[in-house]
Amino acid sequence: MKTRISIWIVFMVAFSAFLLSAVTKEVYNYSSTTPLKLEVPKGWPKPLNIFAGNPLTEEGFQLGRKLFYDGRLSKDGNFSCASCHQQFAAFATYDHDFSHGFNDQFTTRNAPGLFNLAWTRLYHWDGGINHIEVQPLSPLTAPNEMAENVDSVLQRLRADAEYRRMFREAFGKGDINSQKMLKALAQFTGTLVSANSKYDKVKRGEDQFNPSELHGYEVFKEKCEHCHKEPLFTDNSFRNNGLPLNTYLKDYGRMRITGNPEDSLKFRVPSLRNVSVTQPYMHDGRFYSLGQVIEHYRTGIQQGPTLDSSLRKGIQFTKLEKYDLILFLGTLKDTSFLNDKRFSHP
Amino acid sequence: MMIKKNGSIRLITLLLIVTVSFQKKEIKKRDSFATVKIVFNNTVKNSRIYLYDSTYTNPFGEKYTITKFRYYVSDIFLKSTIKNAAEKNSYHLIDQGNVESQSFSFPVAPGDYTSLNFLLGVDSLHNVSGAQTGALDPTKDMFWTWNSGYVMAKLEGNSPSSTLVNNKFEFHIGGYAGEYNVLKNIQLSFPEDKPIYFASNKTITIIINADVNAWWHNPNEIKIAEHANITSPGKLALAISDNYKNMFHIEKIITGN
Secondary structure, three states, X not given: OHHHXXXXXXXXXXXXXXXXXXXXOOOOOOOOOOEOOOXXXXXXXXXXXXXXXXXXXXXXXXXXXXXXXXXXXXXXXXXXXXXXXXXXHXXXXXXXXXXXXXXXXXXXXXXXXXXXXXXXXXXXXXXXXXXXXXXXXXXXXXXXXXXXXXXXXXXXXXXXXXXXXXHHHHHOOOOXXXXXXXXXXXXXXXXXXXXXXXXXXXXXXXXXXXXXXXXHHHHHHHHOOOOOOOOOOOOOOEEEXXXXXXXXXXXXXXXXXXOOHHHOOEEEOOOOXXXXXXXXXXXXXXXXXXHHHHHHHHHHOOOOOOEOHHHOOOOOOOHHHHHHHHHHHHOOOOHHHHOOHHXXXX | OXXXXXXXXXXXXXXXXXXXXXXXXXXXHHHOOEEEEEEEEXXXXXXXXXXXXXXXXXXXXXXXXXXXXEEEEEEEEEEOOOOOEEOOOOEEEEEOOOHHHHEEEEEEOOEEEOEEEEXXXXXXXXXXXXXXXXXXXXXXXXXXXXXXXXXXXXXXXXXXXXXXXXXXXXXXXXXXXXXXXXXXXXXXXXXXHOOEEEOOOOEEEEXXXXXXXXXXXXXXXXXXXXXXXXXXXXXXXXXXHHHHOOOEEEEEEEOOO
């Protein structure tokens, strides 16, 4: 009796679903996929719903990973996403102020590290990108980066049996289109979570700061935390941190997006996680060491109408504070993230 | 436990009945639906547009040719005193370079309708919801890659009055939020404000004229010599959108077959 009822229920539910699907919008078929979950570290704020309409699956993640490392997304085949976003540099470009793009060109901003993007509302140094799925369109089409158009990339993907199989496994039958490609890339980049540094281990009671790191942490909390808020080490705001205008680039940051003069020279507050491997620093990579960055806050602040109010007088550091702060920042390096095989070249 | 199960069976049965009857009604209604066919006829004043090939003159005497003319039309509905009839999943990119994009049809319940309404552009939600497909696919070259959001309308061409390279002018009009929101609700009342009866199993064709000449003036003067490149959200984009919202009028309604 019980079995018959359950069979009946299953039948009815399936039948209703079938009828409903006939009148609702077409969606991709995820029936043969393996669901994945975004890992939310303990004590962190709730992530943004960046996977709305893009259910996380192992198949989607693996497809995104393959796309991320594939140079065929660029015009001449040389520039994958990973060519400027290197895992050992927390997915920034190691030791380059500007990255290299198509035809021996430079980018115009320093490539940021990619991690914890599900806690980031707007992307790019100027916040011009409003959703993780549409971000890849920017480097892919920029003439000085991957220099390609999306249609050409899709043609290449459609001609490749391996991609046809992977797209089918991730999204069901149907043509390979830009939406599927962008959703898959978002599944890869959106699940790059870095939360296992020494700092995190200390917070979890698994490790201890040495006295210098501990002193550095106190300095950090007093002088840096205002903008680089724990546990993400950014408050995701846009601020003018007193850098003189780069006269070659004439980059006014967020004002380009909002058109508002009050946003002149404002740039994203970057996360300090993994900061010891993401040099050089600032939107134009003008500082090659953390020591230079701290010196900027100590003595280099340029006054101006949009300068952040917390920086009007600069930030005072003694020599000891400066060096202990750098040691503390070193504890934000997440070695297991930098070496995580799941995020490496497939 | 048993009671709970019985409860869920009842719920599912109810759901099923509702679904089936809804489905039946849908099918029944569709059989007797009227069809509305909407045609966009783009011109400059009364002249047909030939891309690259014809020269036009704007109200300031500036001569120009057109190489691209595209705009998004969405959330289309016919207004009725009883119940409005909306197109489902209503997004269309009208492209002068693609004849097929310039007309489309959808079913409406029979009845008296008084106006055709649509949004000129793409609603703000779809500007912030990630990768889209269909008419909103970013490969349609109507999505800004550096400042996320749709170009709602695009006019490009060449003019001897332009001081830019190759004498070109480019208007990419967008911006979905805040003071520079260029989205425009368009209402086109039927001739003499008289309701028109849409009879079941009939196709009613509404031919809409879109006149590029409206882009240049009323209320804001846009001279190519002064502004040949308006390609980001802001004051100038808003000024053009306040002009082009007046570019539509109903040319003809054919109620015949």
